[in-house]
Amino acid sequence: MSSGDFFGLVRAWLTVHLPRARRLSPHTIRSYKTALTALLDYLRETRGLRLAEVTFDAIDHATIAGFGSWLVETRHLAPSSANQRLAAIKSFLAFCAAEDPTLVAVWLGVKQVRSMRAPAPSPDALSMTAVHALIAAPGQATPRGVRDTTLILVVFDTAARIQEALDLTPADIDTTPGRGRVTLTGKGRRTRTMPIMDKTGRHLDQYLHAFHPGTPDPDATLFYTVRAGRHQQMSQDNITYLLNKHADTARQSCPELPERIHAHQLRHARAMQMLRAGVPVPHIKEFLGHANIATTSIYASADNQMVREAIQRAASPAPDLAPAWKGDDDLILKLSGLR
Structure with missing residues (x-):
């Protein structure tokens, strides 16, 4: 499939499927768009792919697993935020597989990518x-x-x-x-x-x-x-x-x-x-x-x-202690709905 096919499905997912079929809020759609944009950045920085060269051939289990690590290690995202990006990419590929059966294998491969390990968060509340x-x-x-x-x-x-x-x-x-x-x-x-x-x-x-x-x-x-x-x-x-x-x-x-x-x-x-x-x-x-x-x-x-x-x-009484001592990419992004 060509780059045009890839970005055609991106546009259909962002502008038709998510807002109309799934009725997601604009805020949620923006987060999905951010995930796709980050994936394109990853492909450009690590594979040298310009937008016009991005096709489904560039996306497989190893690519998306590397993308998750890149988000944490290079973009310094928290594992939970990286997992949100990964979930968005998986959702996009599930949509693509439903639209074109030739992409089912791509989706099944990426679906097996494990989430980034995230320690239990501790809320950083202000006093x-x-x-x-x-x-x-x-x-x-x-x-x-x-x-x-x-x-x-x-x-x-x-x-x-x-x-x-x-x-x-x-x-x-x-x-x-x-x-x-x-x-x-x-x-x-x-x-x-x-x-x-x-x-x-x-x-x-x-x-x-x-x-x-x-x-x-x-x-x-x-x-x-x-x-x-x-x-x-x-x-x-x-x-x-x-x-x-x-x-x-x-x-x-x-x-x-x-x-x-x-x-x-x-x-x-x-x-x-x-x-x-x-x-x-x-x-x-x-x-x-x-x-x-x-x-x-x-x-x-x-x-x-x-x-x-x-x-x-609850403590019982205790004695006191002793005292202590102390250009082109822009057009493609717009046409595909990413801008």
Whole structure:
């Protein structure tokens, strides 16, 4: 099969099969597109293949196994992220095999590639001291300060995934005191309604007044940037940039803030806070929108502080210790739906 056949199937998979037949969200399709783009980068860097030379002949068990190792060793992806890329490639080849029986052997070979070994993840949650410092860092003196404070508060208070926060609209917000809530749309287009603190509701009211004056369009993007005079949804890169900008400021009073900040650390911090407050793990699972309680259980296994405090409370009195002493590729990518 030719390179044209390969990229024709890429385009059909990305623009027809995934959005129409499988009805996947744009966010999920973007992640699949990222996986294919990474595979093309791998073939170029390790095989010297230009896009016009990529065919199914270049794809077999050894190639995809090497691709997984390359993602971890050269691209420095976590094994879990590399496995997501591998799963996307396998999904693509399964689609190709269904479209063209001559590709079944390719799919069956790649299907046998083992996932990268991933150690049990430990959530890199921010401490509550760090969360408070980060929320306070933008200040309230400027419109951007109001926006950034509100965004950080909403992400923390609802434990939202970053894309869930970016997809919010004014219609998803209820700031009624004592009954405030935010409706998030998560993976698989599943929605969940999250209660919010009255303080978060007041910040949202202030934000809506400044950035969505009058009667807001209920379907407008809640958090946006302005480009060429038009409102556009903020990107994940925008969020990462502003979090790290404010972390640089907050670090002056809170040195424990890590050098790099990402939005998921706020989600982890909220989950750990709930766990330490005695909220049962099944309730936290629903709050976070996890499909499997095993995913939520990592917070319980990671929180040694709770165990330490319980041991201290249960310990019998003991004597004190003695005092111590101290060009072309662009066109192909566009035509195949990868750009």
